[in-house]
Amino acid sequence: MQHRLCFAPLNGLILLVSACVLALPMPASAQDKVLRWHDNLDRAAQASRESGKPLFVVFRCVR
Amino acid sequence: MNGVDLARFEFDYDTTWQAFFLDANLNVYSRYGGRDEKSADGRHSVASLQHTMNEVLVAHERRRRPESRSDADLQPAPRSKTTPEDIPLLKAGHQGCVHCHQIAEYRALQSFHDGKFSRDSIFGFPLPDNVGINFDLAHGHRVDAVVPESPAAKGGLAPGDVVTRVDDVPVRSEQDFRWALHRVVEKRSVVVTALRAAGSKPSQPVSIKLDFHADWRKTDLGWRKSLRSVPLPLGFLGYALGREERRTAKLPDGRLAIKVVSLRGGGLAGNLGLEKGDLIVSLAGRSDERTLDDFKSDLLRRYAPGDKVRLTVLRDGKSLELTGPFPPWDTTDTSVP
Missing domain, CATH: 2.30.42.10 (PDZ domain)
Structure with a gap:
């Protein structure tokens, strides 16, 4: 689904991705270069607090 | 999944992709994801994810204004934090990264070794189909069809109804609906709130009781990796x-x-x-x-x-x-x- 995440509503969200398996590096798509993803929940929550935007948290299995 | 609060981030751990929408205090607005026996993403769509995102943004704005702030916009909070490491067998025998599906597997094994295994526990996140509802894939929680003689049909749900709540759970996606059903353990019914079109007037809320049949939770398990740990x-x-x-x-x-x-x-x-x-x-x-x-x-x-x-x-x-x-x-x- 990663390449499909091109929505206007994303601009209103703080984005956090958590890989269920971290053994492999995650490929960076073109979309990732546009969107800024956090990889730490506490820091994402802090960014959410400061910006007033809600969090969009994704768990995905990276095989 | 090491260290993840499973009570807050509760989802179907056999799936490979799941999203949550939360506020800065980690209160959950909505969940998006879920799958069935046919495919890993057959119940997802770009359009329905966008619907959910927009509904979350509206709810978030509403909660930011003191005059309209309401906890009814949030999903029920977990009672206490629990992590994978709280499962004794996992803590004792697992090394390295904890995969999502291993949560379900260790829970099944732990409950067996504790003498508490129940068959119902393996039928998690019931499909809306189980109560006779097919949601519109492009919307997520608008009823597309109702199966005749099903709990939804008997309760009076109709095509076009937009489900907005199941008991105390606000519904902004199909996965919200499934999570609400997942939480039903002892009860044999839930109350569904839906918005129903009323001609040229604004949609009106309707309340519908869904009475479940005996085997309502049962779904196909063949795709689940955790099936191998069922005793x-x-x-x-x-x-x-x-x-x-x-x-x-x-x-x-x-x-x-x-x-x-x-x-x-x-x-x-x-x-x-x-x-x-x-x-x-x-x-x-x-x-x-x-x-x-x-x-x-x-x-x-x-x-x-x-x-x-x-x-x-x-x-x-x-x-x-x-x-x-x-x-x-x-x-x-x-x-x-």
Whole structure:
């Protein structure tokens, strides 16, 4: 689904991705270069607090 | 999943993708994800995810204004934090990264070893189909069709209704609906709130009671990786025949054909008198082709320990009907690969 995440509503969200398996590096798509993803929940929550935007948290299995 | 708060981030851990929408205090607005037996993402769509995102943004704005702030916009909060490391068997026997599906597997093993395993626990995140609802894939929680005679039909839900709540759970996606059903353990009914179109007037909220039938939670388990940790003592090793072997055995494509390769002693095989080399061609009169995992799934859907199981096997070219009790839950496993 990663390449499909091109929505206007994303601009209103703080984005956090958590890989269920971290053994492999995650490929960076073109979309990732546009969107800024956090990889730490506490820091994402802090960014959410400061910006007033809600969090969009994704768990995905990276095989 | 190491260290993740499973109470807050509760989802179907056999799936490979799941999203949450939260506020800065980690209160949950919505969940998006879920799958069925057919595919990993057949219940997702770009349009429905966008619907959910927009509804979350509206709710978030509403909560930021003191005059409209309401906890009714949030999903019920978990009572306490729990992590994978709180599962004793996982803590004792697992090293490295905890995969999502291993949560479900360790929970099944732990509950068995604690003497608390229940068949209902493996039928998580019931599909809306189980209560007779097909949601519009492009919307997520707007009813596209209602199955006649189903709980939804009997309750009065209608195509076009937009489900906004199940009991105390706000619904902004199909997965919210499934999570609300997942939380129902003892009850036999829920109250669904939906918005119904009223001609040229604004949509009106309607309240509908869904009364469940006895087996309402049961869904196909064959796709679940956690199926391997369910304490079902088959008592044999086997596999579903491929095309070449089917031809040799003169079995048509589309027919159930599970070959018993070896016996492990006891279990279902012992209770039924299965023998090495037997070909299982029918379960309770149903003979459509299935994998071994789908066969196990069918067993679990149909039977509880003590129930009478009926199999048809081919042995030395002859058809035999075998019957015997479904065995008690049992496993010697204490860890998962």
